[in-house]
Amino acid sequence: MASEPPQFPELSPYQQDKNNNHNQNHQRSGSMSLGAPPGTAGSENDGSVSGAPQPQPSTAPAPDAAGAESERQVHEVLQSEVGISTLLTRLKQSISSTKEFALFLKKRAILEEDLAAGLRKLCKMSQSTMLHPDHRQGTFAEAYSGMMGVHDKIAQNGLQFSSSLHQMHDDLVELYTYAEKNRKGWKQNGLSAEQRVADIEASVRKSKAKYDALAEDYDRVRTGDSQKGGKMFGFKGPKSAAQHEEDLLRKVQGADQDYHSRVDLLQAERAELMRTTRPEAIKALQDTIRECDAGLTLQIQKFASFNEKLLLSNGLSISPLKKDAETKSLRDIVAGINNDRDISDFVVSHYRNVPPRTGEPKYERHAVLGGPSHAGPTSLQPPGQVPHGPPSAQFSMASQQFPGPLSQGAPGSTFASPMGPGPAMGGPPSKGHERNFSHTSLLSNTSLPSQSGNPPPPQQQNQQHQQHQQQPPPPQQQLQQQQQQQQQQQQQYGPRNGQNSGPAYGPTPSQKPPQLGALPFQQGPPQQGPPGGHHGHPNPLMQHQPAGADRPGSGGFPQGRNHSPPQAPTRPVFGVSLARLYERDSLAVPQVVYQCITAVDFYGLAVEGIYRLSGSVPHVNKLKSMFDSNSDSPNLDFRNPESFFHDVNSVAGLLKQFLRDLPDPLLTREHYTAFIEAAKSDDEVVRRDSLHAIINNLPDPNYATLRALTLHLHRVMDNSHTNRMNSQNLAIVFGPTLMGTGANSDISDAGWQVRVVDTILQNTLQIFDED
Structure with a gap:
C-alpha cells in the first residue's frame, strides 16, 4: 500500500530566514574555542578566534542543529494525524x-x-x-x-x-x-x-x-x-x-x-x-x-x-x-499661601463695620441730688426764644452738630430753627411730607417724653434761658443719647430693613419707610417723663408735622404699635402670580426664589432635615414683609447669613411659603390632570417622557422657576448622606406645594403628586440641562 509522499505547507518568512541563516552559517568558516559555551557559536557576527583549531566543515554548530531538529519535529507533528488537534488546542x-x-x-x-x-x-x-x-x-x-x-x-x-x-x-x-x-x-x-x-x-x-x-x-x-x-x-x-x-x-x-x-x-x-x-x-x-x-x-x-x-x-x-x-x-501653588496677608485682608474687609466713636461717658449729678441745676437732655430751647449770637452762627452750629440728613437739608428731616417757629406750623402740609404710619411711628418714638405741646412755666423759661447762656446747646446731648440708645437696640435686635446706623430723625422721601416687622423699637413701652413730673419742651423734630396731625379725624394715628393699622406692601411678592412678577421685575426666576436657593446652597446642604424641619415663624413673617416691601434691598442678600438671622430653616420655610401662596401652583391647575395621568404609568421611561413633555408646555416663568428649583433640589439630593433628604422625602414635602389641587382632585391624588415630583427629581438632568 504505497502512499504518495506528504505535502508540507510553505514555511513562513521567519522560518525561511532562519533556514537561510542556518545554511549561511554552515558555509562560513566560523569557529569557536574549546572552552567557549555552546551559546556563543552560530552567531551571524561570529568570527575566527586566533589560535583555535578549525572545526571540520561537516560538524554543524549546536544551536543550528537543535533548531533544525526542532523544526523537523514540528513539521512531522503538523503533518501527522494529531497536527490539527494539536493546533486546535494551541x-x-x-x-x-x-x-x-x-x-x-x-x-x-x-x-x-x-x-x-x-x-x-x-x-x-x-x-x-x-x-x-x-x-x-x-x-x-x-x-x-x-x-x-x-x-x-x-x-x-x-x-x-x-x-x-x-x-x-x-x-x-x-x-x-x-x-x-x-x-x-x-x-x-x-x-x-x-x-x-x-x-x-x-x-x-x-x-x-x-x-x-x-x-x-x-x-x-x-x-x-x-x-x-x-x-x-x-x-x-x-x-x-x-x-x-x-x-x-x-x-x-x-x-x-x-x-x-x-x-x-x-x-x-x-x-x-x-x-x-x-x-x-x-x-x-x-x-x-x-x-x-x-x-x-x-x-x-x-x-x-x-x-x-x-x-x-x-x-x-x-x-x-x-x-x-x-x-x-x-508645590508652587501651595507655596503661594500667605497666612498673614489673609488675616490682614479679612480684618480690613470689616473696617466699614467699625461703629463711630461717641466719646467717653461723663458723669453728671442730677439736680435733685444736689448737682448743677440744668434741665438735662429734655430742656430744649422754646421755639420763640432767640439765643445769643448772630443767626448765621447759630445755623452753622446746628449744621455741624446734626450730621446726616439734618445737615443736608433734606425734605422731611427739617427741624425748627432757633430763630423762631416756621410758617409751616399753621399752614397745610407741604408736598412730600404726607404722613403715613412709618413716619408717624418714627417721630413718636424719637420725640421727647412730653408731647402735650403746653409751654413751660415762665420761671422755668427764665431758668432755661440762663442755663442756655452758660451751657452748650442741649440738643447735641439729646441726640447723642438717642444715638447710643438706637445702637443698643440694633445690637439687641439685629439690623433693620433699609436703615443705617444713625439718629432716628425720620425717613426722607428718598428713603423707603421701614416695615412693621422690622421696627423693634416700636415694641417697647413709651418713654416716661423726667423725675418730678416736669414736662420739657416739645421735640423740635415734631414742630414740622403736618397741620392738624393731632386733631381728631385728621388722619394721624395714636402712638403705639398695638393701635396702628397695618401698612399695605409697596411691591408685593407673595401671593402674586409668576407672570405678573415677570412683567414687573423682568426676572425669569423671582428674587425671593433665587435668594432662598442661594442661602440653602451655601448653608443648608449639610443641614439634616432641610425643607422638612420648620423654621422660626417670626423670622419667616419678617422676611416675608421685607420682600413685600423691597425685594432688591441689600439687607436681603442671603449670601450673608445675618440677613436671615443665621436660620437656614426659616429660609426653606420662606421658599415653601412663597410657592404655597402662588395664585396658580407652579405646575399649574391647567396641567394638573395631565401630570396625575402621567404619574400612573408603571413604565419609568414612559412616565419620565410624559412628564417631560408636559413640563415643556408650561408657561415660561413657571418653567424657569421649576428648572431652578429642581436643579437646586437635585443638589440637596446629592448630599442626602448628610441631610437625610432623598428624592422621596423631598417629593413628600414639595408634592402638594408644587401641584396644589385640581378641579376634580381628591385625597387619593396625594400619592400621585408625590410620584410626579419624585420622578422629576430622579430625572433632573434628563429633563433640564445643567448649565
Whole structure:
C-alpha cells in the first residue's frame, strides 16, 4: 500500500530566514574555542578566534542543529494525524489568554473610571464648599482652587486612560470572537476529514482480517487438511469436498475484491487529506494563532505604553517642566499661601463695620441730688426764644452738630430753627411730607417724653434761658443719647430693613419707610417723663408735622404699635402670580426664589432635615414683609447669613411659603390632570417622557422657576448622606406645594403628586440641562 509522499505547507518568512541563516552559517568558516559555551557559536557576527583549531566543515554548530531538529519535529507533528488537534488546542490557549486579559482591562477601566469620576466630583464639591463665606478666602482660596485644578487634570488623565482601556477591551473581544469562529469551523472541517480517513483505515483492517481468514480456510480445504469423513454438513444437507471448496473460493474472491476496493478508497482519501485538507487546516490554524497572539501582544504593549503615559501626565500635572505664570506646579501653588496677608485682608474687609466713636461717658449729678441745676437732655430751647449770637452762627452750629440728613437739608428731616417757629406750623402740609404710619411711628418714638405741646412755666423759661447762656446747646446731648440708645437696640435686635446706623430723625422721601416687622423699637413701652413730673419742651423734630396731625379725624394715628393699622406692601411678592412678577421685575426666576436657593446652597446642604424641619415663624413673617416691601434691598442678600438671622430653616420655610401662596401652583391647575395621568404609568421611561413633555408646555416663568428649583433640589439630593433628604422625602414635602389641587382632585391624588415630583427629581438632568 504505497502512499504518495506528504505535502508540507510553505514555511513562513521567519522560518525561511532562519533556514537561510542556518545554511549561511554552515558555509562560513566560523569557529569557536574549546572552552567557549555552546551559546556563543552560530552567531551571524561570529568570527575566527586566533589560535583555535578549525572545526571540520561537516560538524554543524549546536544551536543550528537543535533548531533544525526542532523544526523537523514540528513539521512531522503538523503533518501527522494529531497536527490539527494539536493546533486546535494551541489556539484554544491563545483565545483563553486573550479573554482573560480583556476581562482584566475591562475591570481596570471600570476602576479607573470610578476613581476619576469620584475624584472630579470630590474636587468640584470641595471647591464649591470652600467658596462659601464661612471658609478662608484670599490666597488660601486661590491656592486651594489651583490645587483642585491639578486634581481635576489628574482625574481627566484617568478618564482618558479608562477610555483607552475600554477601546483595547473591545478590540480584544473582537479578536478572540474571530479566533473562536475560525477554530469552530476548522475543527469541524479538519477533524471530520481526519476521522473519515481513520474510519476507512479501520474498515480496511477489518476487511483484510476477513480476507486472510477465508484464504486460510480455502487453502486447508484445497489441500484436504480440513476433511473429516469426506463430507461437509450444511443447512441443506451434506456437501461434498468439491462443493465446499467452491463455496470457499467464491467467498475468498469476494473478500479480495472488497479488500482491494477499500484499500483504493483509503489511498484516495489519504491523498486528498495530505494534499489539500490537512495543509489548508494547518495553515489556517497557524495564521489564526499568530494573529491572535500578535493582537494580544500588541494590546499588552499598548497597555504598558498607556500606563507610562498616565504616570507621566500625572507627574507633569503636578510638576510641569515648563513653568510660567499660567502653569504652576503643585508645590508652587501651595507655596503661594500667605497666612498673614489673609488675616490682614479679612480684618480690613470689616473696617466699614467699625461703629463711630461717641466719646467717653461723663458723669453728671442730677439736680435733685444736689448737682448743677440744668434741665438735662429734655430742656430744649422754646421755639420763640432767640439765643445769643448772630443767626448765621447759630445755623452753622446746628449744621455741624446734626450730621446726616439734618445737615443736608433734606425734605422731611427739617427741624425748627432757633430763630423762631416756621410758617409751616399753621399752614397745610407741604408736598412730600404726607404722613403715613412709618413716619408717624418714627417721630413718636424719637420725640421727647412730653408731647402735650403746653409751654413751660415762665420761671422755668427764665431758668432755661440762663442755663442756655452758660451751657452748650442741649440738643447735641439729646441726640447723642438717642444715638447710643438706637445702637443698643440694633445690637439687641439685629439690623433693620433699609436703615443705617444713625439718629432716628425720620425717613426722607428718598428713603423707603421701614416695615412693621422690622421696627423693634416700636415694641417697647413709651418713654416716661423726667423725675418730678416736669414736662420739657416739645421735640423740635415734631414742630414740622403736618397741620392738624393731632386733631381728631385728621388722619394721624395714636402712638403705639398695638393701635396702628397695618401698612399695605409697596411691591408685593407673595401671593402674586409668576407672570405678573415677570412683567414687573423682568426676572425669569423671582428674587425671593433665587435668594432662598442661594442661602440653602451655601448653608443648608449639610443641614439634616432641610425643607422638612420648620423654621422660626417670626423670622419667616419678617422676611416675608421685607420682600413685600423691597425685594432688591441689600439687607436681603442671603449670601450673608445675618440677613436671615443665621436660620437656614426659616429660609426653606420662606421658599415653601412663597410657592404655597402662588395664585396658580407652579405646575399649574391647567396641567394638573395631565401630570396625575402621567404619574400612573408603571413604565419609568414612559412616565419620565410624559412628564417631560408636559413640563415643556408650561408657561415660561413657571418653567424657569421649576428648572431652578429642581436643579437646586437635585443638589440637596446629592448630599442626602448628610441631610437625610432623598428624592422621596423631598417629593413628600414639595408634592402638594408644587401641584396644589385640581378641579376634580381628591385625597387619593396625594400619592400621585408625590410620584410626579419624585420622578422629576430622579430625572433632573434628563429633563433640564445643567448649565
